[in-house]
Amino acid sequence: MTSTPHDPVPHPSTTTLRARTPGDLAAFVPVALGFVPERSVVLVSIGAGHGMHARVDLPHDPDDVDDVVEALVRPARRNGVREVVVVVYDDDTTVADEAAWALHGELTAVGITVREVLRVHDSHWYAVLPGAPLSAYQGVPFELAEHPFTAQAVFDGRVTHASREALRATVAPDCAAAEQTEAALATASPLPSGALAALTRRHLERGTTFTRPELAAVALTVTSGERRDEAWTWLSRPQARAAVELWSDAVRRLPTSHVAGPAAVLAFAAWLVGDGALAWCAVDRCREGAPAHSLASLVAQLLDTATSPDTWETLRPDTGGTADPAA
Numbered sequence: 001m002t003s004t005p006h007d008p009v010p011h012p013s014t015t016t017l018r019a020r021t022p023g024d025l026a027a028f029v030p031v032a033l034g035f036v037p038e039r040s041v042v043l044v045s046i047g048a049g050h051g052m053h054a055r056v057d058l059p060h061d062p063d064d065v066d067d068v069v070e071a072l073v074r075p076a077r078r079n080g081v082r083e084v085v086v087v088v089y090d091d092d093t094t095v096a097d098e099a100a101w102a103l104h105g106e107l108t109a110v111g112i113t114v115r116e117v118l119r120v121h122d123s124h125w126y127a128v129l130p131g132a133p134l135s136a137y138q139g140v141p142f143e144l145a146e147h148p149f150t151a152q153a154v155f156d157g158r159v160t161h162a163s164r165e166a167l168r169a170t171v172a173p174d175c176a177a178a179e180q181t182e183a184a185l186a187t188a189s190p191l192p193s194g195a196l197a198a199l200t201r202r203h204l205e206r207g208t209t210f211t212r213p214e215l216a217a218v219a220l221t222v223t224s225g226e227r228r229d230e231a232w233t234w235l236s237r238p239q240a241r242a243a244v245e246l247w248s249d250a251v252r253r254l255p256t257s258h259v260a261g262p263a264a265v266l267a268f269a270a271w272l273v274g275d276g277a278l279a280w281c282a283v284d285r286c287r288e289g290a291p292a293h294s295l296a297s298l299v300a301q302l303l304d305t306a307t308s309p310d311t312w313e314t315l316r317p318d319t320g321g322t323a324d325p326a327a
Contacts, residue, residue, distance in 0.1 A: 019085075019149075022118055023140065026125040027147035029053075029087050034277050035161040036144070040089045041099050043072045046115060047083040052076070052306045053276070058090050062098045069099075069106045075306035077110055085116040092119070092126070100128050168281045170248065171266065177253040181215055185258060188216035196221050197230040204242045209249045219254055222261030225294060231265045232295075233316065237309060240273035251285060260290035267299040272309050279303055 019028045029044065030036045032053050039058040056071045076084065086103055090096035096119060104114050117128040123144070127136035144150055150160065161167040191199065196218060203209060210218055222228040235243055247266035251259055267282035279299055286296040301307075307315075 022116065022125050022127065022136070023142045023147075024149065025085055025087060025116065025118060026120050026142050027144055027149045029120075030144060030160050031149050031152075034159070034275055035164050035167045037087075037089045038163055041068050041072065041103065042087045042089070043076060043103070044085050044087070045076065045079075045081040045083065046085060052079050052081060052308070054306060055277075058088065058099060059095060062095045065095065065098045065102050069103050072103060073106050073110060073112075075304070076107070076112055079306050079308070081112055083113045083115055086114060086118070088117070088119045088128075089121065090119065091121050097128075104129075164277065164281075167277055168284070171251050171263070171278070171281050171285050173255070173259070174252045178255045181212060181219070181253050182255045182257075184212050184216035185219065188213065188220055190221040190224075190227070191217050193227070194230065196227060197234065200231050200243075200246070203246050204239055207242060207245075209246060212253075215250055215253060218250065219258040219262060222265065223258075228261050228265065228295065232268050235269060235272060237272055237312065240269050240309075243269035244273055244275065244278070247282075251282065256289045259288065260286045260293050260296075263289075264293050264295035264299065267296055271299050271302055272312060274309050276303055 019025045025044075029042050032044065033042070033055060037055055040055050041058055042053065042055045045052050052075060054072050054075055056068050059065060059068060084107060086100060086107075088096050088100045100117050100119065104117055107114050114129075119126040119128055121139075124139035124141050125136075126139050127133075161170070199210075199214060199218070218231075222231060232243075244266065247262055247269055250262045251266050254262060263282050263286035267279045267286060270276070270279035270282055280303060283296045283300050283303075286293050290296070
């Protein structure tokens with residue numbers, strides 16, 4: 001089961017959208033998450049207070065529903081969420097029904113108001129709570145591609161991927177490019193102190209990517225936690241989107257043997273921009289080469305606790321030196 005909590009506020013498209021109908025909610029969730037969920041339970045906070053979105057995989061066994069409930073209720077309580085909507089992505093199965101009602105019951109028990117519970121399947125949304133028209137329980141069709149929320153996301157430059165696997169593919173290795181970088185690693189040397197920060201800033205300002213020799217040198221430099229800090233501790237939220245583009249390109253072009261550090265920096269940048277799903281994908285890519293990587297563990301903790309990127313300036317003094325030089 002994978003939890004992907006993240007703050008809904010950072011993207012302009014999510015700050016201006018107002019879901020007023022169940023169909024709007026069904027269209028909003030993929031835009032907010034960055035991909036169309038499959039076999040998932042999604043919690044979206046609404047109203048005043050700290051906002052968050054969280055998604056967990058829907059289990060196959062109803063006995064595992066309690067884990068889903070805990071994974072969603074815990075961060076909601078920690079972040080002071082007061083009102084939510086719940087959307088379950090699955091066919092009309094026992095586990096989907098159990099998850100919807102168990103989550104509704106636990107949220108209500110801890111004082112969190114559940115405004116709506118929906119089930120979404122095969123381009124239809126279905127009402128779950130009592131009191132809706134009969135047609136709502138039979139399924140109401142909606143067109144995600146034609147919804148104004150989707151159009152607004154495209155206008156804002158945000159991509160909604162067809163699935164989480166499609167999102168994961170955006171940080172998968174480009175085998176040909178990785179082979180070329182691996183060859184460059186044979187003759188590369190780590191950058192001198194301060195050079196990584198300067199190089200990264202220059203590429204962020206210009207909107208460019210690392211050359212092959214630069215990438216090889218960067219990959220060798222970020223194996224040290226202290227030197228890796230040059231790539232991320234100074235980042236601000238306005239710089240985060242450009243950082244995601246820079247480090248996504250780097251991760252695609254690196255072999256698994258040298259991807260851990262750059263993937264961890266990407267994970268942090270994705271969290272900072274508010275893209276929790278991409279951050280989890282980057283954490284996973286990092287752990288392919290370094291299962292206990294310190295920066296990836298830090299980002300995973302931020303995601304697990306649904307810590308808002310808005311808190312970064314407050315957290316910066318505490319997190320700036322946490323990376324383990326031996327990681």
